[in-house]
Amino acid sequence: MTASPWPRPVPLVGDATSAAERAGDPAAWAMPEHAGGLYAVVGARRDVRRYRPDPVPADVLERVLAAGHAAPSVGHSQPWRFLVVRDPATRDRAAVLTDRERLRQAAQLEPDAARRLLDLQLEGVREAPLGIVVCCDRRTPAAGVLGRATFPDADLWSCAAAIQNLWLAARAEGLGMGWVTLFRPDELAGLVGLPDGVVTLGWLCLGWPDERPPAPGLERAGWSRRLPLSAVVVEDRWPADDGGPPAPPSHLRAPGRAAVVGARDQADRLLTPPGSLGVLDRAVDRVVALGRGDATGGTLVLAAADHPAAALGVSAYEARVTRDVARAALAGVSVGATAAAAAGLATVVVDAGVAGGPLDGAVDARPAGPRGDLAGAAAMVPDDVDRLLTAGRVLGRDRADAGLVALGEAGVGNTTVAAALAAGLLGADAADVTGLGAGADSAVLERKRAVVTAALARAGRGLDRDPARALAELGGPELTVLAGVLLGAAEAGAAVVLDGFAVSVAALAAVLLEPGAQAALVAGQRSRERGHDLVLQALGLEPLLDLRLRAGEGAGAALAAGLLLDGLRIRRGTTRVG
Numbered sequence: 001m002t003a004s005p006w007p008r009p010v011p012l013v014g015d016a017t018s019a020a021e022r023a024g025d026p027a028a029w030a031m032p033e034h035a036g037g038l039y040a041v042v043g044a045r046r047d048v049r050r051y052r053p054d055p056v057p058a059d060v061l062e063r064v065l066a067a068g069h070a071a072p073s074v075g076h077s078q079p080w081r082f083l084v085v086r087d088p089a090t091r092d093r094a095a096v097l098t099d100r101e102r103l104r105q106a107a108q109l110e111p112d113a114a115r116r117l118l119d120l121q122l123e124g125v126r127e128a129p130l131g132i133v134v135c136c137d138r139r140t141p142a143a144g145v146l147g148r149a150t151f152p153d154a155d156l157w158s159c160a161a162a163i164q165n166l167w168l169a170a171r172a173e174g175l176g177m178g179w180v181t182l183f184r185p186d187e188l189a190g191l192v193g194l195p196d197g198v199v200t201l202g203w204l205c206l207g208w209p210d211e212r213p214p215a216p217g218l219e220r221a222g223w224s225r226r227l228p229l230s231a232v233v234v235e236d237r238w239p240a241d242d243g244g245p246p247a248p249p250s251h252l253r254a255p256g257r258a259a260v261v262g263a264r265d266q267a268d269r270l271l272t273p274p275g276s277l278g279v280l281d282r283a284v285d286r287v288v289a290l291g292r293g294d295a296t297g298g299t300l301v302l303a304a305a306d307h308p309a310a311a312l313g314v315s316a317y318e319a320r321v322t323r324d325v326a327r328a329a330l331a332g333v334s335v336g337a338t339a340a341a342a343a344g345l346a347t348v349v350v351d352a353g354v355a356g357g358p359l360d361g362a363v364d365a366r367p368a369g370p371r372g373d374l375a376g377a378a379a380m381v382p383d384d385v386d387r388l389l390t391a392g393r394v395l396g397r398d399r400a401d402a403g404l405v406a407l408g409e410a411g412v413g414n415t416t417v418a419a420a421l422a423a424g425l426l427g428a429d430a431a432d433v434t435g436l437g438a439g440a441d442s443a444v445l446e447r448k449r450a451v452v453t454a455a456l457a458r459a460g461r462g463l464d465r466d467p468a469r470a471l472a473e474l475g476g477p478e479l480t481v482l483a484g485v486l487l488g489a490a491e492a493g494a495a496v497v498l499d500g501f502a503v504s505v506a507a508l509a510a511v512l513l514e515p516g517a518q519a520a521l522v523a524g525q526r527s528r529e530r531g532h533d534l535v536l537q538a539l540g541l542e543p544l545l546d547l548r549l550r551a552g553e554g555a556g557a558a559l560a561a562g563l564l565l566d567g568l569r570i571r572r573g574t575t576r577v578g
């Protein structure tokens with residue numbers, strides 16, 4: 001192309017680039033000197049719930065509000081209004097509205113869920129020096145705004161984008177912000193006198209933060225994790241085999257961020273290098289975050305059951321051993337019960353279907369319906385899974401106030417049942433999760449693998465998304481009861497100490513049912529059973545002990561609980577610095 005003799009007209013306002021410049025360097029619009037800072041602020045934004053009372057200077061507030069006002073809006077309609085509340089009386093009335101709403105919602109929930117709601121940290125509304133009621137002025141008819149005729153709620157989304165801008169600017173200024181929506185919208189609107197047609201998106205707390213969470217509190221508490229990017233980015237078309245909606249999020253209470261950070265802070269103030277007790281310190285942090293740092297004892301819950309699968313030659317022992325072990329535990333003379341006593345734990349035995357009829361002195365949680373051997377028929381009927389989970393929950397809640405809840409099992413043949421359940425829940429091969437159990441030889445091991453393989457083929461796929469069905473198809477009644485005990489104990493705020501392979505598989509089912517329960521768990525030990533490590537990894541737990549146990553009965557959980565109680569004593573007894 002020959003050069004044009006004509007100079008290019010350059011507009012005096014706006015974009016001075018030429019088409020040739022833009023084609024020559026399409027990325028030249030970037031702002032490399034700012035990008036790093038922006039991503040850092042995006043990554044460091046947190047929902048803050050604790051505030052210092054100090055005022056926010058007017059110029060800082062104005063910059064933050066201006067950032068909100070710079071948000072994108074549908075048809076450039078700028079529908080947001082930022083109603084800044086400084087008046088302490090209005091703030092106090094808003095706090096009362098959230099308190100009231102909390103009680104109202106709690107009254108409609110199961111007692112347990114209600115308690116969790118009541119524990120929510122909402123003090124920010126009272127503490128923060130500023131409240132911002134973000135409003136959307138919807139009085140312009142949707143059809144009159146470019147883009148809203150087809151998406152009539154796009155004005156609300158614009159306001160949400162403004163909130164995100166406010167939030168990022170606040171973070172960059174070092175201010176904390178929390179978005180509170182536990183209001184009846186009309187009550188909040190009434191409080192600040194919004195006219196008809198102006199709606200609110202909630203109350204933003206704004207002030208200097210009295211917590212500086214490095215990660216979302218719920219993430220640190222193990223409640224949930226940010227999904228990998230690949231899980232939320234879809235190419236071109238929604239996948240045809242998506243398997244239905246994702247599992248609902250957990251409603252189980254994990255410790256709040258303040259509790260989790262508080263536990264860590266407390267440990268950091270001891271006269272010792274932070275984390276000096278390693279894995280034990282992390283377990284102690286968990287218990288302290290649950291508010292149970294004062295525990296000096298607890299309970300070993302031992303659930304026992306026999307299994308039709310045992311008739312397929314998958315154990316080196318006869319089925320009557322289960323009954324003997326459970327009776328010895330009731331008499332306090334089994335390995336598990338003596339280990340529990342040594343650790344300062346009481347033992348409670350649950351009869352989850354021990355052969356030979358109900359066991360005197362045990363908590364009765366026996367399945368009522370038919371039982372299958374996994375390979376040929378489902379382990380239990382769904383009704384029994386529900387009943388046994390509930391029975392376990394009741395027991396777990398009941399034992400939560402006594403201190404730690406350690407879990408143990410007895411059931412001849414149950415390492416095969418646990419292997420089938422683990423394979424179903426993890427999508428693993430039989431060979432990866434089938435081990436020697438209480439002492440299998442190669443012929444028994446061969447039969448165990450065959451049973452697990454047949455069970456998986458019979459039960460079909462997708463069990464990882466439906467843990468209750470997995471328990472019915474591939475589970476055992478003692479594992480189901482233990483999953484319930486874990487959930488009940490975790491719901492009531494207790495720390496739960498796991499034992500070996502079978503207990504850990506029960507825990508995996510429980511955590512798939514209620515991810516929030518993970519925050520309550522401490523892995524007692526890594527046993528020598530094949531597959532245990534895989535299950536612990538799936539639980540995201542590092543065990544306290546690694547003694548190559550193959551005991552079952554809660555022996556490892558009791559040993560670890562003793563160590564954990566020592567760790568709590570050390571935490572309480574060590575002097576604090578500065």
Ligand SMILES: Cc1cc2ncn([C@H]3O[C@H](COP(=O)(O)O)[C@@H](O)[C@H]3O)c2cc1C
Nearest residue numbers: 315409410411412413414415437438552553
């Ligand atoms: C005397 C005795 C006491 C036990 N206590 C726990 N288990 C452990 O072994 C059993 C599971 O292994 P498998 O799947 O190979 O049968 C469960 O009862 C478990 O708790 C025991 C096993 C025996 C023999």
Ligand SMILES: O=C(O)c1cccnc1
Nearest residue numbers: 437438500501527529552
């Ligand atoms: O790993 C275990 O928990 C285990 C192994 C063998 C027998 N009972 C339990």
